[in-house]
Amino acid sequence: MNEPTDKQEPLRVVVADDQAAVREPLAAMLGLSAGIDVVAAAADGHQVLAAVATSTDRPVDVVLMDLRMPNMDGIEATRRLTEQHPEVAVVVLTTFADDESILAALGAGARGYLTKNAVRQDIVRAIRAAAAGQSVLDHQVQQRLLATARATSPAPSQSLPSDITPREREVLTLIGQGLPNRAIAERLFISEATVKTHINNLFAKAGIRDRAEAVRRAIFAGLA
Structure with a gap:
């Protein structure tokens, strides 16, 4: 930042x-x-x-x-x-x-x-x-x-929507690993502004409130 x-x-x-x-x-x-x-x-x-x-x-x-x-x-x-x-x-x-x-x-x-x-x-x-x-x-x-997620069966509300794109899934995976936007951009070879766009779209589709919830969703979806 x-x-x-x-x-x-x-x-x-x-x-x-x-x-x-x-x-x-x-x-x-x-x-x-x-x-x-x-x-x-x-x-x-x-x-x-x-x-x-x-x-x-x-x-x-x-x-x-x-x-x-x-x-x-x-x-x-x-x-x-x-x-x-x-x-x-x-x-x-x-x-x-x-x-x-x-x-x-x-x-x-x-x-x-x-x-x-x-x-x-x-x-x-x-x-x-x-x-x-x-x-x-x-x-x-x-x-x-992560340990809690492995020991808990995910609720239906925690599953990801079917319209999540492969790129948005990649972004969510990296969020689940704790990477900030700049590191995600470097990992995916895209701009930080593009990362923010993917995150906004992902949050809107999945009803995710903030980054902490995104980490939980990534864990329960088996992405982190």
């Missing part, structure tokens, strides 16, 4: 974690990253929702969300954000990579899922991808989703 230019507004980010020893250094670290403006830090889901609701003059782009927080956890906060502020992307950053946490977070609407061993570059990349409507899943998370 291209670095922000002077003409682009910095991404407005809320950092949510119940531990101040994690939340404050994380907010400071992201605040030093080009093109990112940390506008609030929250200790629970209620504070996340309040921070988003009160940032009317500077709308929030992305919430970096911990899962296990008091009063309102990250899953419920993500669900409410998806319902009330669908324009705000959620990237989960947690120590938990179990099936229940992953599926609950993605089901609630999270666009990205990282574990806390992610380095700064990974976190920044996930924030930028989420703001652009894309998803970044930790490698460990992808492996857990």
